[in-house]
Every structure is written in structure tokens, then in C-alpha cells.
Amino acid sequence: MKTVSTNKTFGGSQGVYTHASTETGTEMTFSVFVPDHAPGENLPVVWYLSGLTCTHANVTEKGDFRAHCARHRLIFVAPDTSPRGEGVPDDGDAAYDFGLGAGFYVNATQGPFAANYRMRAYVEDELPALIAAEFPSDMTRQGIMGHSMGGHGALTIALRNPDRYKAVSAFAPIVSPLNCPWGEKALTGYIGADRDQWRAYDACALIKDGARLPDLLVDQGTADGFLEDQLKPELLVATCTAADQPLTLRMQEGYDHSYYFISTFMGDHLDWHAARLKA
Numbered sequence: 001m002k003t004v005s006t007n008k009t010f011g012g013s014q015g016v017y018t019h020a021s022t023e024t025g026t027e028m029t030f031s032v033f034v035p036d037h038a039p040g041e042n043l044p045v046v047w048y049l050s051g052l053t054c055t056h057a058n059v060t061e062k063g064d065f066r067a068h069c070a071r072h073r074l075i076f077v078a079p080d081t082s083p084r085g086e087g088v089p090d091d092g093d094a095a096y097d098f099g100l101g102a103g104f105y106v107n108a109t110q111g112p113f114a115a116n117y118r119m120r121a122y123v124e125d126e127l128p129a130l131i132a133a134e135f136p137s138d139m140t141r142q143g144i145m146g147h148s149m150g151g152h153g154a155l156t157i158a159l160r161n162p163d164r165y166k167a168v169s170a171f172a173p174i175v176s177p178l179n180c181p182w183g184e185k186a187l188t189g190y191i192g193a194d195r196d197q198w199r200a201y202d203a204c205a206l207i208k209d210g211a212r213l214p215d216l217l218v219d220q221g222t223a224d225g226f227l228e229d230q231l232k233p234e235l236l237v238a239t240c241t242a243a244d245q246p247l248t249l250r251m252q253e254g255y256d257h258s259y260y261f262i263s264t265f266m267g268d269h270l271d272w273h274a275a276r277l278k279a
């Protein structure tokens, strides 16, 4: 692991790091905020998965999480959203919703993407091992949250690993890639035409197939331009209701899809995570 930068902030340290990923076959960049802590003390870890077009930098610069993480003494990790670099295949049209910046937190099975687009394994396995080795982290206390494509990532990763994440939340998540244009495009390209194979990457399908979490927090702005065509929180409500999966969905009047929305409610989400990670 190489350190790109560190800055003292809110009593702790905001760092940006790179490392050679064996899963993606590329150099990957991520950011970590570590609050002030006693020597030898290990802190809970909250993962933040970003949305389409993002790198680690979007939430790091615009997420307003540091004061809340310092107050609760939570480590905050922000990975990139896809492999990048020389030789990494992209969407032929350089579209924003597939390829670079749009890894969808899957392990691709389809050429030419299968070799590098392994963001599921990267976020579920490789990066947690690095965080455990390099930072003062208590990996028995992890939470996960995300935005839009990253909300989809957070929900699906948690539903597949219910014993690992003690707190789960999302901002304006894609709740069912099986039922929206972004998801259909991404999963066809990365996983192939067999929609049964997509179910491991669809929060609603995972719940319908039996996955459960103690509870979920979702915030969704009513003025979000992607609400009706792509995000469809009503599908998650119907699925959770039918499955007795506890869900707190808060429709936030007038908020859009941007980091102005995310940063407004970041404190509530970190309160939610802290309450569950300290239990």
C-alpha cells in the first residue's frame, strides 16, 4: 500500500492510498478517515460505496462525514467504483453507466470485462483484508452504506454477508437492477443474459430468496430525477413488507440525487451505524 496524501482533520487523519489489487489486476485508490484514538485502540469501520461516475474522491470531498465519524469514533472507508487504467475495457460509447466508474459491485463473468471487473471480490474480500492489516480497525464491528449504484452495492453485499455487517443504510439506492435500465444494461454486460444469475446482485431478489438483515435505513429525495425510472423504492417497500424485513424508508421532501442531499443526512446515517456498532 502507498500513501498518496494524509491531512489532519477533526482531530484525526484523512488519507488517500493506492495498492496493487490482485482481484482487479489494476492499481486501486481508496480513502480512509481515522479518528483520533488511543494507541493500540481498534475502531469500528463504516464502508461507503459510491455511485456512477464516482471515485473515492466524491464522498471524501463532499460527503461531510468527518465530524460525525470523529464524534462517534468510526473509521470511514471509501473505495473506487471500478478498475481503471491502461488496458481496462470500458463501454464502447464511453457511457457513464457502464464500464469505468460503473463497476456495479459485481464479479463480471462476460468478456472482455471478467478479468478486471471484480468489484464484488474487491470490496467483500480484498480491501477488508488490507484495511484490517494496515489500519487500527475492529473488523468484528463493520457497517456499510452507499449511494445510488453504491446503495445497491451496500444492500446486496450486506444481504449476502448478514453476519459481517452490523449496520446497513443507503442513500437513494438502486433497489432492483432486474427492474431498471441502469441495472439491465450493467448486468447484461457483466453477467450475461441469464437473469437468474442476476439475483445475487439484486436487493429485492435476495430478500425474496430468503436473505434477511436486522434492519435497513434508506433515505430517498422526492425531487430525485432518477426516482421513478431507476431507483423505485416502492419495490423495496413491497418486498420488505411481504418478507417481514424491517425497513425504515424516509422520503425526504424536495431533495435531489446530489451530494447536497447525501451530506444533509450523513449524520443521521452515521448515528444509525454508531448505535449498532457500539452495541
Ligand SMILES: N[C@@H](CCC(=O)N[C@@H](CSC=O)C(=O)NCC(=O)O)C(=O)O
Binding pocket: 050, 051, 052, 053, 054, 058, 096, 147, 148, 149, 150, 257, 258, 259
Ligand atoms: N448523467 C449524470 C449521472 C451521474 C450521476 O448522477 N452520478 C451520481 C450517482 S448516480 C448512481 O449511481 C453521483 O454520485 N455523481 C457524482 C457527484 O459528485 O455528484 C452525470 O454524468 O453526471
